[in-house]
Amino acid sequence: MSSYIIEGGKKLEGETYVSGSKNASLPIMAASILSGKTTKLYNVPDIYDIKFTSDILKVLGCTVKRNKNKITINSKQIKTHEIPDKLMREMRSSVILAGAIIGRFKNAVFSYPGGCDIGSRPIDLHLQGFKKLGINIIEESGFIKCMADKIVGAEIHLDFPSVGATENLMLASVLAEGETIIKNAAREPEIQDLQEMLNKMGANIEGAGTGIIRIKGVKTLKDVSYTIMPDRIEAGTLLCSIAITRGKGIIRNVIPEHIAPIIAKLEECGCKIQVNSDIIKIESNNRLKGIEIKTMPYPGFPTDMQSVFGALLTTAKGTSVIIENIFENRFKYINELKRMGAKATIEGKMAVMKGVRKLSNAEVNSTDLRGGAALILAGLFANRKNKSK
Numbered sequence: 001m002s003s004y005i006i007e008g009g010k011k012l013e014g015e016t017y018v019s020g021s022k023n024a025s026l027p028i029m030a031a032s033i034l035s036g037k038t039t040k041l042y043n044v045p046d047i048y049d050i051k052f053t054s055d056i057l058k059v060l061g062c063t064v065k066r067n068k069n070k071i072t073i074n075s076k077q078i079k080t081h082e083i084p085d086k087l088m089r090e091m092r093s094s095v096i097l098a099g100a101i102i103g104r105f106k107n108a109v110f111s112y113p114g115g116c117d118i119g120s121r122p123i124d125l126h127l128q129g130f131k132k133l134g135i136n137i138i139e140e141s142g143f144i145k146c147m148a149d150k151i152v153g154a155e156i157h158l159d160f161p162s163v164g165a166t167e168n169l170m171l172a173s174v175l176a177e178g179e180t181i182i183k184n185a186a187r188e189p190e191i192q193d194l195q196e197m198l199n200k201m202g203a204n205i206e207g208a209g210t211g212i213i214r215i216k217g218v219k220t221l222k223d224v225s226y227t228i229m230p231d232r233i234e235a236g237t238l239l240c241s242i243a244i245t246r247g248k249g250i251i252r253n254v255i256p257e258h259i260a261p262i263i264a265k266l267e268e269c270g271c272k273i274q275v276n277s278d279i280i281k282i283e284s285n286n287r288l289k290g291i292e293i294k295t296m297p298y299p300g301f302p303t304d305m306q307s308v309f310g311a312l313l314t315t316a317k318g319t320s321v322i323i324e325n326i327f328e329n330r331f332k333y334i335n336e337l338k339r340m341g342a343k344a345t346i347e348g349k350m351a352v353m354k355g356v357r358k359l360s361n362a363e364v365n366s367t368d369l370r371g372g373a374a375l376i377l378a379g380l381f382a383n384r385k386n387k388s389k
């Protein structure tokens, strides 16, 4: 099991930049399946989930080559339409590959996806949407078999603006007959990035970033080169890392509009933020104060930043309240923070934090990706010499 040893107590000061977005790279890599041609992707982060997605693409029959931050995928020779169960279990976003496989071949076999333990993560909205597109679904021995003679555009209303379902349905309908309209679609920036890449590949999609996305089916797609957008959650995590150490710094390669709710909350805590094009300057404050946070679908405050803010608020003066509206298990990191001296109580989807002056060293377990980031932030604050909050 991998571990990090963090020697905290130092202010973070300096300059860094944000990598390409994980959550945009994954559906965009899936989109490469649709063309049967070559996709060149730039600014792809060098992380585990990308390696897994590459492994699945290779099992399907794609060639995948990585050279630093560039990934080249050729999907001409796909030989199987089944995503291996072992790889499905590793990562929830592997379900996105299903939409692309069905979109191109009209059939796919996969099992229920795995991923971080942050609560129940059903795929009912994905499957309901597939059915609307004329795809038959058989669930058998833990496997989901999707088959269609043809995929026909339809109007799909999502009960909840699920990011994954929106992306999957876009992928499944790019090559469909006629027009697909997704209503109550997720509005996250990663969906806009997917639309932009697909359109560059020859798709005809509009509306990403709004609640209604229209996909007019096209017959063929072409080779594409595309640069992945910066990761808004990494940007927010870096800003919070500087904030928790009461440091100051500059973050480059950010799309400020994507992190507007994060900037607003950091300012409310008492940080000074200056935005200049794709550069953000932050100066923290020795007297950060507690605030309230409520996670919401975009453009609301992102659930992926909840735990990182949780760590920060543990150290802010007064009482903070966090309401988690998206994933029910996303407070597990708080019990680990308590081992370091945090004062917090959890009641259903609400956590209440009472700011403490110091956190101490401890051995803690990362329960999920973003929860792990929160613990690293707490580690950065631990053993701080200046004890004013």
Ligand code: UD1
Pocket (backbone or CB within 6 Å): 022, 023, 024, 026, 092, 093, 120, 121, 122, 123, 124, 125, 126, 127, 160, 161, 162, 163, 164, 165, 186, 190, 302, 303, 304, 326, 327
């Ligand atoms: C994506 C992001 C993840 C982020 C989340 C919410 C990727 C790879 N992951 O995850 O980092 O935290 O968006 O911004 O992009 N739901 C259903 N039925 C479904 C699908 C979802 O009930 O068929 C529910 C989920 O249980 C959850 C909520 O909808 O409560 C949001 O899930 P969704 O937007 O689908 O998140 P993901 O796409 O899994």
